[in-house]
Amino acid sequence: MKYLEHSVRVLVHEGVYKKDPETSDLGKNIVSNSLVLIDTIGFEAFTFKKLGEKIGSNESSIYRYFENKHMLLLYLASWYWSWKEYILAFQTAEITNPFQKLKKAIEILSATRSKDDNFAHIDEVALHRVIINEYSKSYLTKEVDAENEEGYFKVYKRLVLRLQEIIVSIKPNYKYSLSLSSTVLEGILHQQFLKDHFPTITNCNEEVTAPDFFNDLVLKCLK
Amino acid sequence: MKYLEHSVRVLVHEGVYKKDPETSDLGKNIVSNSLVLIDTIGFEAFTFKKLGEKIGSNESSIYRYFENKHMLLLYLASWYWSWKEYILAFQTAEITNPFQKLKKAIEILSATRSKDDNFAHIDEVALHRVIINEYSKSYLTKEVDAENEEGYFKVYKRLVLRLQEIIVSIKPNYKYSLSLSSTVLEGILHQQFLKDHFPTITNCNEEVTAPDFFNDLVLKCLK
DNA sequence: ACAAATATGATAGTAATACTATTATATTTG
DNA sequence: CAAATATAATAGTATTACTATCATATTTGT
Secondary structure (H helix, E strand, C coil), X not given: CHHHHHHHHCCCCHXXXXXXXXXXXXXXXXXXXXXXXXXXXXXXXXXXXXXXXXXXXXXXXXXXXXXXXXXXXXXXXXXXXXXXXXXXXXXXXXXXXXXXXXXXXHHHHHCCCCCCCCCCCXXXXXXXXXXXXXXXXXXXXXXXXXXXXXCCCHHHHHHHXXXXXXHHHHCCCCCCHHXXXXXXXXXXXXXXXXXXXXXXXXXXXXXXXXXXXXXXXXXXXXX | CHHHHHHHHCCCCHHHCCXXXXXXXXXXXXXXXXXXXXXXXXXXXXXXXXXXXXXXXXXXXXXCCCCCHHHHHHHHHHHHHHHHHHHHHHHHCCCCCHHHHHHHHHHHHHCCCCCCCCCCCCCHHHHHHHHHHHHHHHHCCCCHHHHHHHCCCHHHHHHHHHHHHHHHHHCCCCCCHHHHHHHHXXXXXXXXXXXXXXXXXXXXXXXXXXHHHHHHHHHHHHC
C-alpha cells in the first residue's frame, strides 16, 4: 500500500534513469543509500564504487540504473520536488484564503520533514540536507539547456509556477511574480545553508526561521 | 600604474594560492586563461592539464601557484568580490541619499562590466559569467566550515554587510536586514542565470533587469 | 662578472575516477 | 523446465589529480 501511494504521488522523469529504481530492491537500495552517502561525504567525493561497497553490490550493477552520478542527483532532486509538489497540492487544497495559502506553501517548502508522510526507504531529513547542499550543482552545468529541453527540470519549474499562482491571486498586477517566486524557492534553500555555515550574514537561527523572513518579505511585496 | 592600482584595490586572501599569481607573467596567464577556459568548457570539465596546453605551459607549473582547481576558483571569486567591493565603495562614497545609494549598490552588484575600470589581463565579462555559473560550487562543499575559518569567504561576507548597512540606514528597525542583503546578492546571480536558461520562471529578460526587480523588492521591504 | 637562488619545463609515476565489456551465476517467468 | 532477466565478478581503458625528480633558463645579490 505504501508503495502504491508512493509511485502515484512521486513521479520522476523517465529520462533520468536507465532502469526505474523503484522496480527492484537493488534500485531502492541505490536510491536510499546514495542519499545517505552523499549527505555524509558530499557529492564531489561520492562515487558509484563507494556506493557499491556500502550496499554490498557491484559498481557495474549501479551503472545499469543510472548513467552517472549527475543523473542520480537529477533523480533525487526530481523526487524531492515532486514530493514537495504533492504535499503542497494536498495540504493547500482546502485553504481558500490566499494569504494563508501562501504562508502554508512557504512553510511546506522550508520544512525539513513532512508530518503526515513516511516513505519506507527514503530518509527525508537527509534528502532535505542534500537538496540544500547539492541541488544547484544539478543545473549549474554546461548541459543545462539540453537537459532542460529533455524536461528534467519540469517538476521544479512547475513548483515555482504554483507558488507564483498564489502570489498572482493576491496581487494580480504585481510585475515580478515569477522572479519573486523563484527567488523565494531558491532563497529558502540558501538561507538554510547560511544558517548552518555563514551565520553572520543571515538573520535565520534557532529562533528566526526562513519562513519568518520570506513570509514577511512576500507580504510586503504584495501589499 | 595600472598594476599598482590593481594590487591596491583587489586583495585576495593569501591562503588561497601557493604563490601569488600577480607576481609573474605565468601567474597572470594562469588567472586570465583559466577564466576563459572555465567560461568555455565549465568548471567540471576544466583541468590544469588543459589549461597548461592552452597557455603553452606545464601542468606542474600551474600546481606551483594553486593547490587545485577548487583553490583557483576561490581565487577568482575573491578577486571578483574584492573588485565589486572596491567599485561599490568608490562609486557610492559621494551619495548621501540612502535610497540612491541602495539603488547604485544593486546596480553595481548586477553589472556585467564596470564603466571606469579596465584590467590588463582579466576579462571582466567572462568573470561575471563564471561567477554566475560557478560561484556556488566554491562554498557548497564539505570543506566550507574549515575554509570559512581560514577567511576565504571574508570579502563576500563583507560585501553582504556593506549592503546591509545601507538597508539599516534606511530602516533601522527592520528585522531581517542580513537575510535581505544575502538574498539580494545571491538572487542577483540566480535571476541572471534563470534569464539565460530557465526564462519561464523569471520576469528578467531583455527589458526587465535584475536591478529592476530587486530595487522594487527592497524598497517595498523598507517602506 | 659570477655564484647562488629561483622559476619554469619536461618527464615519469601513482592512485583514484569514470566508465565499458565480458562472462558467470542466480532468479524469475512463461 | 527452458528461456529470459538480473546481478556479480573480473578485467580493462582513458582520464584525472596529483607528486617527485631533474634539467635548464633567468634573475639577483655581491
